Amino acid sequence: MNIFARLTVIAGLLLAVGASALLLQSWVNLSAFKPGAPGSSEAALVSWHELAYRERIALASLAVAGIAAVTVAAALPASRPRAEPDTAAREGVVLLARAAATQSDALARERDVRQRTEENLALEQLRAGQAVADKVRLGRDLHDGIIQTLYAAGLVLASAREKIATHPQRAAGLLDQGIGALNAAIRDVRACIAGLAQVQRQGGSFPAAVGAVTEMLGSGREAVFDTQLDPAAVAQVEEAQFADLLQIIREAVSNALRHGAAKTVTLRLHENAGRLALLVQDDGRGFDPANVSTGGHGLANLRARAALLRGELRLTSSPGVGTRLVLTLPVSGPVSAP
Numbered sequence: 001m002n003i004f005a006r007l008t009v010i011a012g013l014l015l016a017v018g019a020s021a022l023l024l025q026s027w028v029n030l031s032a033f034k035p036g037a038p039g040s041s042e043a044a045l046v047s048w049h050e051l052a053y054r055e056r057i058a059l060a061s062l063a064v065a066g067i068a069a070v071t072v073a074a075a076l077p078a079s080r081p082r083a084e085p086d087t088a089a090r091e092g093v094v095l096l097a098r099a100a101a102t103q104s105d106a107l108a109r110e111r112d113v114r115q116r117t118e119e120n121l122a123l124e125q126l127r128a129g130q131a132v133a134d135k136v137r138l139g140r141d142l143h144d145g146i147i148q149t150l151y152a153a154g155l156v157l158a159s160a161r162e163k164i165a166t167h168p169q170r171a172a173g174l175l176d177q178g179i180g181a182l183n184a185a186i187r188d189v190r191a192c193i194a195g196l197a198q199v200q201r202q203g204g205s206f207p208a209a210v211g212a213v214t215e216m217l218g219s220g221r222e223a224v225f226d227t228q229l230d231p232a233a234v235a236q237v238e239e240a241q242f243a244d245l246l247q248i249i250r251e252a253v254s255n256a257l258r259h260g261a262a263k264t265v266t267l268r269l270h271e272n273a274g275r276l277a278l279l280v281q282d283d284g285r286g287f288d289p290a291n292v293s294t295g296g297h298g299l300a301n302l303r304a305r306a307a308l309l310r311g312e313l314r315l316t317s318s319p320g321v322g323t324r325l326v327l328t329l330p331v332s333g334p335v336s337a338p
Contacts, residue, residue: 146185146189148217148250148251148254149181149184149185149216150181150182150185151254151258152181152216152217152219152254153178153181153182153185153216155219155220155221156174156175156177156178156181156216156219156220157174157175157178158220159174159219159220160172160174160175160178160220174219174220177215177216177219178219180216181216181219184216205234206229206234206237206242206245206246207227207229207234209242209246210227210229210246210249210267211227213246213249213250213253214227214253214265214267217250217253217254217257218257221257222263223257223262223263223264223265224263224264224265225253225264225265225266225267226264226265226266226267227266227267228267228268228269229267229268229269230269230270230271232270232271233269233270233271233276233277234269236271236276236331237276238331241309241329244305244308244309245278245309245327247301247305248278248280248302248305248306248325248327249267249278249280251298251301251302252280252302252323252325253265253267253280255298255323256280256282256284256322256323257284259284259285259287260282260284260285260286260287260322260323261284261285262282262283262284262322263283263284264282264283265280265281265282266279266280266281266282267279267280271331274330274331275328275329275330275331276328276329276330276331277326277327277328278325278326278327278328279324279325279326280324280325281322281323281324281325282322282323283322284322284323285319285320285322286317286318286319286320286321286322286323287317287318287319287323288317288318288319289315289316289317299315302315302325306327306329309327309329310329310330311327311328311329311330312327312328312329313325313326313327314326314327
């Protein structure tokens with residue numbers, strides 16, 4: 001019901017109440033006054049007529065109010081009882097809510113499965129990458145370490161066989177060296193199997209390890225090693241650099257002796273302006289770097305180890321003048337005084 005209809009009904013009710021009050025008052029007065037009775041005056045007669053007139057006015061007002069109220073009530077729409085919710089519609093809403101909840105759960109499960117799948121794929125890719133890296137590292141360690149050790153052991157045993165008849169004591173010493181080389185190779189193989197593929201320190205120092213490498217590789221050869229390792233530079237060699245530096249020296253010296261047939265091999269290690277510099281130089285046959293066979297792994301391994309050390313590798317050689325290898329790498333320790 002709008003505000004106008006409400007006001008109209010209220011006004012009609014007020015008029016009806018007012019008219020009823022007037023009618024009641026007139027009835028009381030008329031009951032108390034009787035025309036023609038003893039003691040009645042002309043003034044009282046006039047009052048009686050006024051009361052009668054008021055009664056007619058009240059009755060007319062009451063009639064108007066009643067008519068107005070009826071008219072307004074008739075004009076207003078009939079009030080309808082509140083309908084109960086439709087059962088089918090309610091069930092449809094319930095089914096829709098259940099379907100939405102089911103779809104949300106399905107999407108959540110699908111999202112979880114996809115996330116687990118992506119995580120498993122990333123883990124498998126990481127494992128595959130690690131497996132490839134381990135394979136490359138193992139191949140590099142086998143080539144630079146174990147193969148070189150076995151090759152040196154073979155040369156020592158061959159030399160011992162040649163001298164066993166004429167120089168038995170020298171042959172016995174060479175046999176001991178050969179056995180030592182084979183035992184070192186066995187240790188390296190075990191380290192590779194255990195995933196520890198690190199060069200064992202000889203005597204606990206870098207110079208001792210370098211001396212062991214040159215002694216083993218030079219056994220049975222007439223090569224001379226000129227080794228000078230600056231103590232200040234040796235002090236800058238970190239634990240993580242130890243193995244790769246030693247393997248670079250092993251590979252360079254082995255190449256100089258096996259491929260270059262060098263008679264003199266020079267090794268230098270010094271430190272300057274916060275960088276270590278390693279030099280391995282020989283007087284062997286030399287070679288043309290542009291015509292190196294791609295089937296070998298030696299030079300590739302040297303460059304890979306230099307990259308692991310965050311160093312720069314420079315190799316120069318030409319036929320008849322020997323080979324010169326220079327590796328420079330940064331140091332993290334304090335720089336020595338010039």
